[in-house]
Amino acid sequence: MNVHLHSPAGRRRRRRPALAPLAVLLAALGSTSLAPAQPTPATRAQPPARLAPAPLEQQLQPSAAGRTYQVSLRQLGAVFPLQLRGVQGAAGVQFGVRGDEVVTSARLHLNYAYSPALLPDISHIRVLVNEQVVMTIPVPKEQGGESLQRVIDIPTRLIGEFNRLNLELIGHYTMECEDPAHTSLWANVGNDSTLELSVNPLALPNDLAFLPEPFFDRRDARQLVMPIVFSRVPDAGQLEAAGTLASWFGGMAGFRGASFPASVGQLPPKGHAIVLAQGGGEGIAGVPAAAASGPTITMVTHPNDPASKLLIISGRDAAELKRAATALAVGGMSLSGPSASISELKEIAARKPYDAPNWLASDRPVKFGELVDPATLSVAGYSPDLIRVNFQVPPDLFAWRKKDIPVHLKYRYTARPLEDKSTLNVGVNEQFLRALPLRAMDHARPSRIESWLNKAVPPGDLLPAEDKFDIPLFKLPARSQLQFHYYHDIIKEGACKDVLLDNVRGTVEPDSTIDIRGFSHFIAMPDLAAFANTGFPFTRMADLSQTAIVLPARPEAGDYTAYLSLMGLMGTVTGYPAHSATVVLGGDRLDGLEDKDLLVIASGNNPPLVGQWADHLPFSLKEGTKRFRLSDYASRLLNWFDPEQRDRMRPGRSEIVYTSASSDAVYAGFESPLKSGRSVVLLISNQASGLKQAVDALLDPDLLKRIQGSTAVIRGKQVDSLVAEQSYHVGQLNPVTRVQWWLSRNPLALIVLGVVAAALVAFILYIALRARARRRLRLQQG
Template sequence: MLPPFSAPPMAAYPMFTGVAEGRSQLIRLRDLRSKALHLEGAVAEVGISFTTRQDDAFVAARMSLVFSYSNAVARDDGELQVFLNNEPIGSVALGKARGPKSRAEFTFTPALLSTDNRLQFRFALKGQGAKACTLDRDRAIWVNIEPATFVYLSTTRLPTADDLASLPRPFADPKDPLPLSLPFVLPSDPEPGVLQAAGMAAGYFGLIAGNKGASFPVQYTGLPAGNAVVLVAGGNYPPGVAAIPGEGPRVAVVANPSQVDSKLLLIIGENAEQLQAAAATLATSPSRLSGGWSAANAPLPPPRQAYDAPKWIPSNRPVRLGELGDGGAINGRRLVDSPRVSFRTAPDLFFGALSGGKMYLHIRRADDSWIDPGNSRVFVDLNQRTVGEIPLEPKLKVLSRLKEWLLPGNAEDRVSQVLLPAFQLQSQNHLDFLFELRAKANTDCEMLDWSERTGIDPDSTIDLSPVAHFAAFPNLALFANAGFPFTRYADLATTAFVMPQASSAEEVQSFLNLLGMMADATGVSPTRYKVVDAAQVDSVADRDLIVIGLNSTQPLLKRWESFNSVHITPTSVTAAPGLSFLQRQFQPTDPRAPYYRGAAPELAKANLGKPYAFLSSFWSPLDADRLVVMVGGTQPAALVDMSNHLGDPEMVAKVQGDFYYLTGSKGEFYTSGIRKFVGGLPIWWRIQWLAGSFELATFICVVCVIFIFAVTIERFSAHRANRLLSRTLSDGS
């Protein structure tokens, strides 16, 4: 039980200042957007935004531009200009002399940089400009800014005061473009309650890091260089760190004696219960903390309800695009950047016979705009696949034109419906809007005035209703992408982590990395999970279980090994047999199932004797209605690689089925095909789903019903004819 909340005392003790240290950053285009930036036509412009840490001062800056262009550009020559925050930083002449794929280097003054930045790329063919934007786009003329492009920054980290009000800085910065790596220092041989407290703090920082990813290296002795989180139990402070005054659960920020310009975030308590209280305050109520140190005993927020994760858009009402991000990013000059709106959905959405969700798009255009609406259009991409093409001024059909004439209205009131196909919707989704704009005939293309009223109305909506929550398990793809089904309750109230009795630093790091990933997936720092060791697993039998550890230290990996669909020994690899032909006939269709059984056994056989890690999922031996995911490995480094693997979007796409094997950078899945469906469907949806699952049986049933109906009609008709004949004969006699 966490102690009751009382007003936290605050103090300015201790206060340290530091000197700045030089660092470098590499901001890659591939990390900002996975595919190349595409400029098309005789004159084109595209841009992309990036952020930098708020406590960085820039001392040098350089850009490496990698680009390619079409033969038409090489033939006619052209120029590619680069701007940073509307200031020119370089230009490149394109033509035969340079070649179809090239690199250019620019140095530029770091004074142009700010926390929020925008890179712009403008291309024009030689002699084009004043009237090019009025012409139809020539798709043979294009320039690509390749993903290998990067900006290199040399920075100085500015010293910061020891003030908890600055959290999460300097330990994590939402504006930092790079993945977060934040070391944790824990007491030696930490008990489960201490690990539970550390996990709450890791969830908080994982949420701040967001989709950039977070890793939390762990050590039990000494202090790392750089910023770190330290759990102080029973007054055992690290060497060189002064004791913090006060009693009870506290949080403090102090200078790191190992590196004077870095900070330590101290989570302090006399025992595991107080450490949990302090960590929970950090995770759920950081605004209560200020000064150099503060008491930290805020109560936990109320328990979360199922599917109420803040990052998951509701499936019971339409959601405004303005709720999903900055509404100003989808209008005005930023339209040339192909604005993106990102959103997450509950991973187990089931659309049944519906084709998918719907987006109702309002496109605005200023009355005095230079845009020619009749020849301009917007392309809508969902997860890099085009799902809609919308003209700014649709060509109305006869009845629509009659309605417009009889009931004139504002063109902005028109709503365009875009289908979001169910098979393209994922746990994490990106909507990209590509504006292909044409100018009116009398427009000077070099003097375009962009109105903020032109763009996509933030009141446009995404509507995923009505859908059901229905999915088959085990399914590691849902776990890898969103921590599901554990994240069904965003505070992990139905989850328990089972750790080895004496966890190594790498095993604890894997645990913390997973919690950071789950917090990012839901938008909530989880606080209601339990942590136990293998000997106490029966005490959490009523929860879904995540078992973490090495083969040599986690006894449950061996005890429950028979439930894995792939069995690996030092000399052999065997895979559980899949469903027989007869069993497959009685197995309902799972739309999320892999297209094939996977190659994990073959990869394991080819790498026998090498270090590996694995994920395995099955129904709990302790409760048939609870799920288990095991995260295991043969060596500490392999286990950490697996937890980091789950934070890499490109690698996560490979995780499927009920077993996943990882050795080095190679990973493969395997599925036995044995699964159980969880969730509820409306009766008509269930009939449709079962009919679609058993098409042959459904066909046979329909034929049988028709045959029985036909026989019944034939016999009834014959009976009726006999009666009529008998009556006629009796009347005649």
């Protein structure tokens, strides 16, 4: 793909403007309306208090000159509470500051507890920001073991773009000889502790070279909320362009998640936003009209908020609008200047199945260094953190008779001085797999040949090792994590002799590999868990070229928002913009969509296709009346020998019908009525607020895992999955495996084939023996 563009500013180097003087000036001006940058003695000396934990994220009232927000340690990556162990235990998180903001004050709302055995005179907890001490927290004995809270002011001079917040326990339990690994040396910091930042906005120039900033800033750990505004009621082409942009931003947002509130003809009162402007209609007040020269990308200042920007995607028609959006999504990093016109966009190479950048490649072994930053594969100390390797596998890997995924692990570590119980523990998704012993150093004198080799190639400080093991496929959901933990055994040498030297290191080599070659792609459907976790079957093609999204003929803002947010989730899963998805309005005519999987989104009482496909749906929603088919477990248990019951091929025998005016939403999956082997996922609610609840459930890890089966009902923070008794399969198996698999699921057919085979063998033996008997009689008579 090549993008040719014209920019009034010409080509320029991508660089950040010199904003330091302006940042200082704004910080000084904003200090009167925000929390003070230098804490007062009263705030610095606040004693610990037993208070309720702070919320995970709390948006505070913005002041006239800026705003204040809080982000929890959990949002910053602390999945579990921080555990500080030993005489000098440490743990921490990273946080960043957006490029379009300057911090005017910062506070840490710390929830913590510590061991009552700590000696207060020689023990304390240190709080550090970027390796500089911010505060030393005393540990009085009378408050040991209690849940405490403290507010700590952080000097803004210590905060940069990327920062490290560390908490360190200096712990002692006796004035005499002590065990540095004694169990009484502990402190716990809750991951519900929050970092509060007061910021003032910075006015950035209108320059596309900053993209994706300021619309998405990777230093911001909060969920991305990016409004998308249509200059007029959008048609299918405009919606396809907006979906391309949403999937692009969703792919960059990653673990943060992203939502895209949609509106028509009205800008949000403040904040960054994306505007899609098509020529030939009325524009938005304060927003430049669509360019008359073709597809154009422009950055302008928000007319109602000077500190915010608008990213305007414009064109004379829907085709040009989509061309501009695609050029931005696949080549936006090469743009510069306040505006760029796309003069040519060559055809993008077609994607292949299962080649999403965020998925493990299925045609070669994948190195760990391709999955994570190699710098995160090394640890140090006697109580190191886990080494984590995140990866995604296609949800339709067929594990029958091939149930394991091979891993070739290469690692290095500091050799143990003596043989002990030190191990490298390997796990996946917090489940133990195996323990690899760490060997001791060789104290024997090297031979002459070894001495020569050591002179030619000096040995490294770490001892190399490798191991091959298999991961059972059933332990791997679509999103998985390999975990490696170096456990160092501490040998007790006696009183006053136990001294831990900080000289142990461990690493997992970036060229370690995981290999999913050899697996067929075959899965029983419908499977809403596969959709919720990986967007399957739509994400089978990373660009969604085999996907059609069906919306009502007259969508509401809630329908647009749900569609864009789902496209953002698709981008998060694949890491690639969905520029080839097809949007259909109305759904009355589906000609040419037989070879596509359908994602149907609707709210209100007359959703598209629901009336036409009523016989295929496991439920119905009509004028406030809700009807659901339920699985009949008892019947299936009594008829276990019937393969149609085991495969859930017959409709359920039980139904529930009730009337309600609530804003429930339903996810439903079923085989496409247009063509066998194709899938439909339906998201429907009688109110637009229900669609929002359904999309939010996909962003909540606790709710996400409850979306399963073929029908899931979302009611606020409650998710109920109802397994409708229909099933089909998608994917391909080789002929031999297909026959073997079919026979394994149909034991009666296997018995019949066995009897037929036995009868055939018996008949052949009978014929052969009769012929032999005749020959013997002829010989005797002759």
